[in-house]
Amino acid sequence: MANREMNVMDDDELDEVMNEFIIESRDNLDQLDQALVDLETNHDAEVVARIFRTIHTIKGTSGFLGLGTLESLTHVGETLLAKVRDGSLPVTTAITTALLSLVDAVREILQSIGMNGGEGDLAYPDLIAELTQLSTAAAPAPDTAVHGAGMLGGQLLREGKITEAQLAAALRRQDQGDQRRLGEILVEQGAITPAEVRDALKTHFEDQPNANETIRVDVGLLDDLMNLVGELVLARNQILEFVQPGAALAFTATSQRLNLITTELQAGVMKTRMQPIENIWNRFPRVIRDLTMSCGKKARLEMEGKHTELDKTLLEAIKDPLTHLVRNAVDHGLESPAGRLANGKPAEGLVRLRAFHEGGHVIVEISDDGAGINVDKLRNKAVEKGVLGADEAAALSDRDMIDVIFQPGFSTAETVSNISGRGVGMDVVRSNIEGIGGSVEVHTVLGVGTTFRVKIPLTLAIIPALVVAVGEGRYAIPQISLLELLRLDVSQTDDGRTVLPNVEWIQGAPVHRLRGRLLPLVFLRDVFEGRVLDGSVADEGVTNRVPSGGESMYIVVVQADDHQFGLVVDGISDTSEIVVKPLGRLLSHVEAFAGATIMGDGRVALILDVMGIAKHVGITSGVRQASRLTVEATDPTFLDIASSRCEPLLLCNIGTRRFCLPLEAVARLEEFEADAIELTGRRRAVQYKGEIIHLIDLAEMLSVPAERADGRPLRVIVCTDDGVSAGLVVDEIFDIVEEEVVASEHSSDFGIIGTAVIHGLITDVIDVHQILRGATPALSAVASVEEFAA
Amino acid sequence: MSAVRTRDGRYCTFMLADLHLGVPVSAVQEVIRAQVRTQVPLVSPVIDGLINLRGVIVTTIDLRRRVGLPPAPSEIEPMNVVIRYEDDSVVSILVDEIRDVIDIGDVELEAVPATVHGACRDLVTGIHKRDGSLLLILDTIKLLDIPTAVGRDRTAADSDSGEQRQLEPGLSISTNQFELRHQASRRDQ
Numbered sequence: 001m002a003n004r005e006m007n008v009m010d011d012d013e014l015d016e017v018m019n020e021f022i023i024e025s026r027d028n029l030d031q032l033d034q035a036l037v038d039l040e041t042n043h044d045a046e047v048v049a050r051i052f053r054t055i056h057t058i059k060g061t062s063g064f065l066g067l068g069t070l071e072s073l074t075h076v077g078e079t080l081l082a083k084v085r086d087g088s089l090p091v092t093t094a095i096t097t098a099l100l101s102l103v104d105a106v107r108e109i110l111q112s113i114g115m116n117g118g119e120g121d122l123a124y125p126d127l128i129a130e131l132t133q134l135s136t137a138a139a140p141a142p143d144t145a146v147h148g149a150g151m152l153g154g155q156l157l158r159e160g161k162i163t164e165a166q167l168a169a170a171l172r173r174q175d176q177g178d179q180r181r182l183g184e185i186l187v188e189q190g191a192i193t194p195a196e197v198r199d200a201l202k203t204h205f206e207d208q209p210n211a212n213e214t215i216r217v218d219v220g221l222l223d224d225l226m227n228l229v230g231e232l233v234l235a236r237n238q239i240l241e242f243v244q245p246g247a248a249l250a251f252t253a254t255s256q257r258l259n260l261i262t263t264e265l266q267a268g269v270m271k272t273r274m275q276p277i278e279n280i281w282n283r284f285p286r287v288i289r290d291l292t293m294s295c296g297k298k299a300r301l302e303m304e305g306k307h308t309e310l311d312k313t314l315l316e317a318i319k320d321p322l323t324h325l326v327r328n329a330v331d332h333g334l335e336s337p338a339g340r341l342a343n344g345k346p347a348e349g350l351v352r353l354r355a356f357h358e359g360g361h362v363i364v365e366i367s368d369d370g371a372g373i374n375v376d377k378l379r380n381k382a383v384e385k386g387v388l389g390a391d392e393a394a395a396l397s398d399r400d401m402i403d404v405i406f407q408p409g410f411s412t413a414e415t416v417s418n419i420s421g422r423g424v425g426m427d428v429v430r431s432n433i434e435g436i437g438g439s440v441e442v443h444t445v446l447g448v449g450t451t452f453r454v455k456i457p458l459t460l461a462i463i464p465a466l467v468v469a470v471g472e473g474r475y476a477i478p479q480i481s482l483l484e485l486l487r488l489d490v491s492q493t494d495d496g497r498t499v500l501p502n503v504e505w506i507q508g509a510p511v512h513r514l515r516g517r518l519l520p521l522v523f524l525r526d527v528f529e530g531r532v533l534d535g536s537v538a539d540e541g542v543t544n545r546v547p548s549g550g551e552s553m554y555i556v557v558v559q560a561d562d563h564q565f566g567l568v569v570d571g572i573s574d575t576s577e578i579v580v581k582p583l584g585r586l587l588s589h590v591e592a593f594a595g596a597t598i599m600g601d602g603r604v605a606l607i608l609d610v611m612g613i614a615k616h617v618g619i620t621s622g623v624r625q626a627s628r629l630t631v632e633a634t635d636p637t638f639l640d641i642a643s644s645r646c647e648p649l650l651l652c653n654i655g656t657r658r659f660c661l662p663l664e665a666v667a668r669l670e671e672f673e674a675d676a677i678e679l680t681g682r683r684r685a686v687q688y689k690g691e692i693i694h695l696i697d698l699a700e701m702l703s704v705p706a707e708r709a710d711g712r713p714l715r716v717i718v719c720t721d722d723g724v725s726a727g728l729v730v731d732e733i734f735d736i737v738e739e740e741v742v743a744s745e746h747s748s749d750f751g752i753i754g755t756a757v758i759h760g761l762i763t764d765v766i767d768v769h770q771i772l773r774g775a776t777p778a779l780s781a782v783a784s785v786e787e788f789a790a
Numbered sequence: 791m792s793a794v795r796t797r798d799g800r801y802c803t804f805m806l807a808d809l810h811l812g813v814p815v816s817a818v819q820e821v822i823r824a825q826v827r828t829q830v831p832l833v834s835p836v837i838d839g840l841i842n843l844r845g846v847i848v849t850t851i852d853l854r855r856r857v858g859l860p861p862a863p864s865e866i867e868p869m870n871v872v873i874r875y876e877d878d879s880v881v882s883i884l885v886d887e888i889r890d891v892i893d894i895g896d897v898e899l900e901a902v903p904a905t906v907h908g909a910c911r912d913l914v915t916g917i918h919k920r921d922g923s924l925l926l927i928l929d930t931i932k933l934l935d936i937p938t939a940v941g942r943d944r945t946a947a948d949s950d951s952g953e954q955r956q957l958e959p960g961l962s963i964s965t966n967q968f969e970l971r972h973q974a975s976r977r978d979q
Contacts, residue, residue: 227845583840587830
């Protein structure tokens with residue numbers, strides 16, 4: 001009995017040693033990838049020594065643990081590395097490749113041990129043969145001897161204590177069979193004193209990080225800690241609810257301290273889970289090296305902000321998507337060296353990774369200076385593949401068209417390579433990133449390059465959210481998807497009906513006018529009570545939608561993908577930090593909810609998944625429509641997007657016809673009540689902040705039938721051209737788009753420069769100059785008098 | 791699979807209307823009073839809601855609805871039997887009344903007779919014959935196979951069809967009635 005217990009303990013101990021070995025080796029191997037790639041360009045003795053040490057350690061431990069395959073593999077690797085270290089072998093691509101394969105093999109074996117306890121069946125005879133062959137094939141090159149110097153030689157050399165020649169001589173003696181250590185030889189040569197050797201060794205070891213300052217902690221333990229802190233945050237929230245005015249002073253003070261301590265503890269524990277993004281970037285030099293070699297391209301990798309930290313779970317989650325994007329940058333993005341030279345670029349392409357913090361998020365950018373995405377080609381491809389109909393494709397703006405690459409089953413690669421082009425990937429990239437509450441967007445300029453911008457939340461566990469009320473339930477909406485809040489008035493008509501004056505209905509689908517654009521509304525009540533929004537509900541009333549006795553409701557404007565829509569809720573309570581908890585397996589399939597949390601009063605509230613709701617009500621089905629309220633700020637960091645020839649245009653409507661005019665000419669947008677308009681002579685004008693604005697009715701001027709309801713305020717675009725100002729009256733102001741306008745033909749119509757297709761609609765481009773001057777020659781005179789007066 | 795034996799033969803038993811039901815003691819984490827529940831829209835009415843069990847969010851199943859019984863009379867204060875599964879997930883079932891833990895020892899359970907229909911037939915793994923009563927042993931795994939989750943399924947949400955949610959007439963409750971009951975109770979509050 002006692003004997004058996006002894007054995008069990010031994011096994012446990014062995015397991016522990018084995019586990020530690022696997023974890024440690026895995027960490028070291030990750031660094032090896034990078035070190036080996038570095039070695040190709042930079043023959044640093046220090047790097048060689050580090051690689052050697054790692055392989056040597058693995059060899060030693062695997063011998064001790066009885067891992068035969070691992071030992072024999074690392075043994076040949078070590079032999080080869082020893083030759084490289086002492087300079088008898090120059091570092092060649094063949095050697096690096098073989099060593100990288102060795103790293104892979106070791107990794108495979110470790111994985112096999114980790115999973116099923118054994119080394120697996122593979123013996124890697126080819127790799128062993130190759131490594132052996134490489135290490136025996138060498139011709140010694142005396143000059144490189146210095147590069148091969150170990151840590152002592154390197155240190156002394158850096159400190160200027162010895163010359164390269166002295167070091168080379170000493171190393172040669174070692175090669176010739178001198179068994180003594182380098183320091184001893186150098187001392188004997190008279191190059192150096194024993195004290196200097198001691199100093200150099202001391203400095204060298206002090207440079208190494210002190211192992212005692214860090215400890216290895218099981219991730220599971222950190223997860224537990226994080227959960228406990230989550231609990232503490234909840235308890236804190238509950239306690240704080242008891243702090244009312246008039247509560248005992250001591251209680252209030254203690255609660256405040258509890259509040260502070262909890263916040264700090266939360267930050268501290270979250271910090272323990274943070275890891276630099278470097279941890280996943282480390283493998284990219286290797287990825288790029290392998291990729292460029294297999295597809296005959298040349299690429300350089302630049303990394304910026306690699307110390308940017310992210311929660312470990314998030315880091316794991318973005319590892320694969322980022323790798324995919326990096327591979328894509330090389331495979332799809334960069335041109336062949338010949339193609340690059342032909343385009344006046346250096347043969348070697350650049351792939352750049354940037355990571356930085358921005359407004360509570362971490363942004364990771366993957367840029368290449370390759371060919372960019374050819375939107376027209378994309379459009380044809382999309383139609384060809386049946387992802388889009390021809391009309392749909394033509395209707396999409398370039399920006400929206402680029403989004404098509406995130407559609408499942410889409411690939412633009414001319415030929416399918418084994419790396420990419422198989423039409424799987426980008427959709428997975430996007431869904432993976434969105435799965436952790438992030439987003440990905442793409443900026444591209446033809447011929448200049450492409451940038452993928454990935455936005456990731458800092459942490460998953462605790463997020464800020466807005467708490468809203470629907471019926472008797474409370475729901476949390478993550479702040480990340482929130483854009484703005486609007487009050488929605490509820491009023492009673494004379495005959496006692498409840499109406500929502502700011503909501504209009506299109507076949508049962510509610511919409512709201514937000515700054516001249518239609519915002520689709522989703523009544524959360526409708527969603528939760530299973531009422532359908534596809535028009536089958538004839539009920540345009542509000543009976544079921546408005547809480548009884550309520551005077552107002554709220555529109556929470558949210559963003560899902562590129563779509564904005566308004567969630568109509570009964571009330572808004574507060575924003576608070578909530579702890580995201582998973583829904584059990586019974587509910588994990590419900591797409592409308594992302595999880596649940598516990599509120600201050602101890603009750604459970606569901607967390608809305610805005611994406612899920614958008615899908616549920618059919619807002620984000622299929623290809624995104626060409627709708628956007630604002631023009632997104634372009635990112636000037638890597639791609640100079642501003643240099644593209646797009647011109648911002650203001651879109652407006654008169655009657656059923658679309659017009660646009662260059663934003664450049666627009667001074668501002670105004671609304672005037674009809675009764676504010678005064679007549680001056682035969683023209684109309686309004687007073688505005690002490691100045692007179694002359695109004696030009698575009699409908700009249702361009703002979704277009706207008707649709708203007710009586711009593712509605714006039715929408716006015718105030719334009720300035722060469723010091724002349726006037727207000728152009730239109731029916732509706734829509735949007736600002738950034739579009740390259742190719743006026744299809746020169747229009748003979750008065751006031752129109754030409755015609756363009758914007759968002760799939762024929763749009764007349766207004767000639768502001770002609771309208772302002774030609775139409776009313778007197779206007780310029782008036783304006784100049786005003787100027788004079790001013 | 792006509793009969794099932796538990797290892798220790800002890801069952802936590804409870805009443806659901808006139809049914810005496812039991813689950814293995816080893817599967818029960820705890821028994822607690824009814825908690826404040828948060829309703830979950832868009833899911834099957836069998837899911838009663840979510841409760842906060844010391845910081846863990848637990849889904850509650852209305853066992854009456856699950857087996858197709860009418861809702862409990864209002865004077866009954868239901869109890870939560872919290873069941874822990876092998877993967878450490880936890881689900882709570884709402885029952886009418888908790889009864890004793892019964893040790894039935896090492897006896898063979900009888901299979902459900904062919905004449906028994908309804909959800910009971912699927913959910914009961916075996917019957918233990920006691921003096922004067924029958925103890926039905928519930929299958930805690932099958933309990934989780936909730937027939938319809940409304941989710942995105944629009945037809946299920948379309949109450950006009952009056953679609954029958956459960957298998958047998960008599961024990962079934964139509965979607966229609968549920969929606970009405972649901973909305974009525976909301977308006978009351």
